[in-house]
Amino acid sequence: EIPGAPGAPLDVQCLDANKDYVIVSWKQPAVDGGNAILGYFIDRCEVGTTHWTQCNETPVKFARFPVTGLIEGRSYIFRVRAVNKAGISLPSRVSEPVAALDPADRARLRKGVVPGPPTDLQVIEATKNYVVLSWKPPGQRGHEGIMYFVEKCVAGTEDWQRVNTEIPVKSPRFAVFDLAEGKSYCFRVRCCNSAGIGEPSEATEATVVDDKLDIPKPPGR
Amino acid sequence: GAKAFTVSAGKHAKFRCYITGKPKPEIIWQKDGEPLVPGRRHLVYEDREGYFILKVLYCKPQDQGLYICTASNTAGQTLSAVQLQVKEHRLRF
Numbered sequence: 223e224i225p226g227a228p229g230a231p232l233d234v235q236c237l238d239a240n241k242d243y244v245i246v247s248w249k250q251p252a253v254d255g256g257n258a259i260l261g262y263f264i265d266r267c268e269v270g271t272t273h274w275t276q277c278n279e280t281p282v283k284f285a286r287f288p289v290t291g292l293i294e295g296r297s298y299i300f301r302v303r304a305v306n307k308a309g310i311s312l313p314s315r316v317s318e319p320v321a322a323l324d325p326a327d328r329a330r331l332r333k334g335v336v337p338g339p340p341t342d343l344q345v346i347e348a349t350k351n352y353v354v355l356s357w358k359p360p361g362q363r364g365h366e367g368i369m370y371f372v373e374k375c376v377a378g379t380e381d382w383q384r385v386n387t388e389i390p391v392k393s394p395r396f397a398v399f400d401l402a403e404g405k406s407y408c409f410r411v412r413c414c415n416s417a418g419i420g421e422p423s424e425a426t427e428a429t430v431v432d433d434k435l436d437i438p439k440p441p442g443r
Numbered sequence: 444g445a446k447a448f449t450v451s452a453g454k455h456a457k458f459r460c461y462i463t464g465k466p467k468p469e470i471i472w473q474k475d476g477e478p479l480v481p482g483r484r485h486l487v488y489e490d491r492e493g494y495f496i497l498k499v500l501y502c503k504p505q506d507q508g509l510y511i512c513t514a515s516n517t518a519g520q521t522l523s524a525v526q527l528q529v530k531e532h533r534l535r536f
Contacts, residue, residue, distance in 0.1 A: 267476040269522050270513030274476060297522055299476050299509070316475045316509050318445045319524050 226308030229253035231262060234302050236320040241294040244320055247286040248302045257306035264289060269297040269319050281305045292322035334417035337368050343411055343423045350403050350432055356395040357411050357423060370411050371419060372396050377406040377428035390414055401431045445509065447526040450502050458497040460512045460523055468514035472497045475508040502529045
């Protein structure tokens with residue numbers, strides 16, 4: 223720290239980002255060191271590297287600066303230093319990282335990927351009171367937790383109704399209650415994550431809701 | 444913006460990051476744009492569940508700042524950032 227130099231600028235933010243430039247703004251330091259602030263230097267660092275580059279050759283006076291020369295899609299952090307006749311301040315705290323992307327691309331990336339349909343959907347138990355379904359998660363699902371919506375339909379119609387309307391299911395199995403006795407149903411399952419709800423699985427064969435008890439298969443078969 | 448977390452001064456702060464990629468990504472931890480050098484107060488490791496961990500022991504006010512974990516392999520790069528705040532105790536007499 224140089225005696226008489228200003229304090230570090232405050233609150234460095236990225237106001238507007240696109241693939242060609244990022245507008246960086248900041249607040250003037252609380253302390254000017256007794257000498258008027260002549261201007262500011264803006265530094266940038268590509269995230270993942272540790273190389274800070276000074277963006278402007280001569281100090282800028284206005285507390286806002288468009289940084290150009292960025293590589294599209296890369297992320298950057300910024301810091302600012304204040305200058306007076308005594309010297310240069312310590313750098314400010316760094317800004318949050320910002321990617322050199324157009325807003326539309328940013329929105330598209332942020333949205334994430336909707337999961338595909340689950341596979342191997344089966345009725346593993348069928349009684350007159352309930353039907354138990356089981357399935358496998360889709361192959362590509364990332365690390366984000368996946369959840370499921372189960373749908374039923376009276377066989378022969380295309381009138382699909384969501385069974386668990388409120389709460390998505392977390393396990394790849396589900397018991398469906400409240401089926402009408404004597405009717406025949408098909409079932410299908412959709413995956414969902416924060417990006418949205420995916421396409422449905424293939425529907426099961428029609429399952430008749432009746433007295434016929436589901437007799438477990440003997441073990442080892 | 445990055446999420447902010449607060450830790451009391453003197454306590455440990457643990458940063459946990461799950462990353463997948465082929466080939467397996469290399470991880471860089473940074474604080475305020477500077478590399479984090481592992482040391483007695485800064486532990487960097489991969490845990491049994493495959494999470495990349497940064498542990499800052501006995502947090503001090505100067506540990507406050509922006510922590511970024513960057514993962515890169517031959518296919519590209521991705522990052523995750525969080526802001527750490529250190530709350531100091533007020534002693535009452």
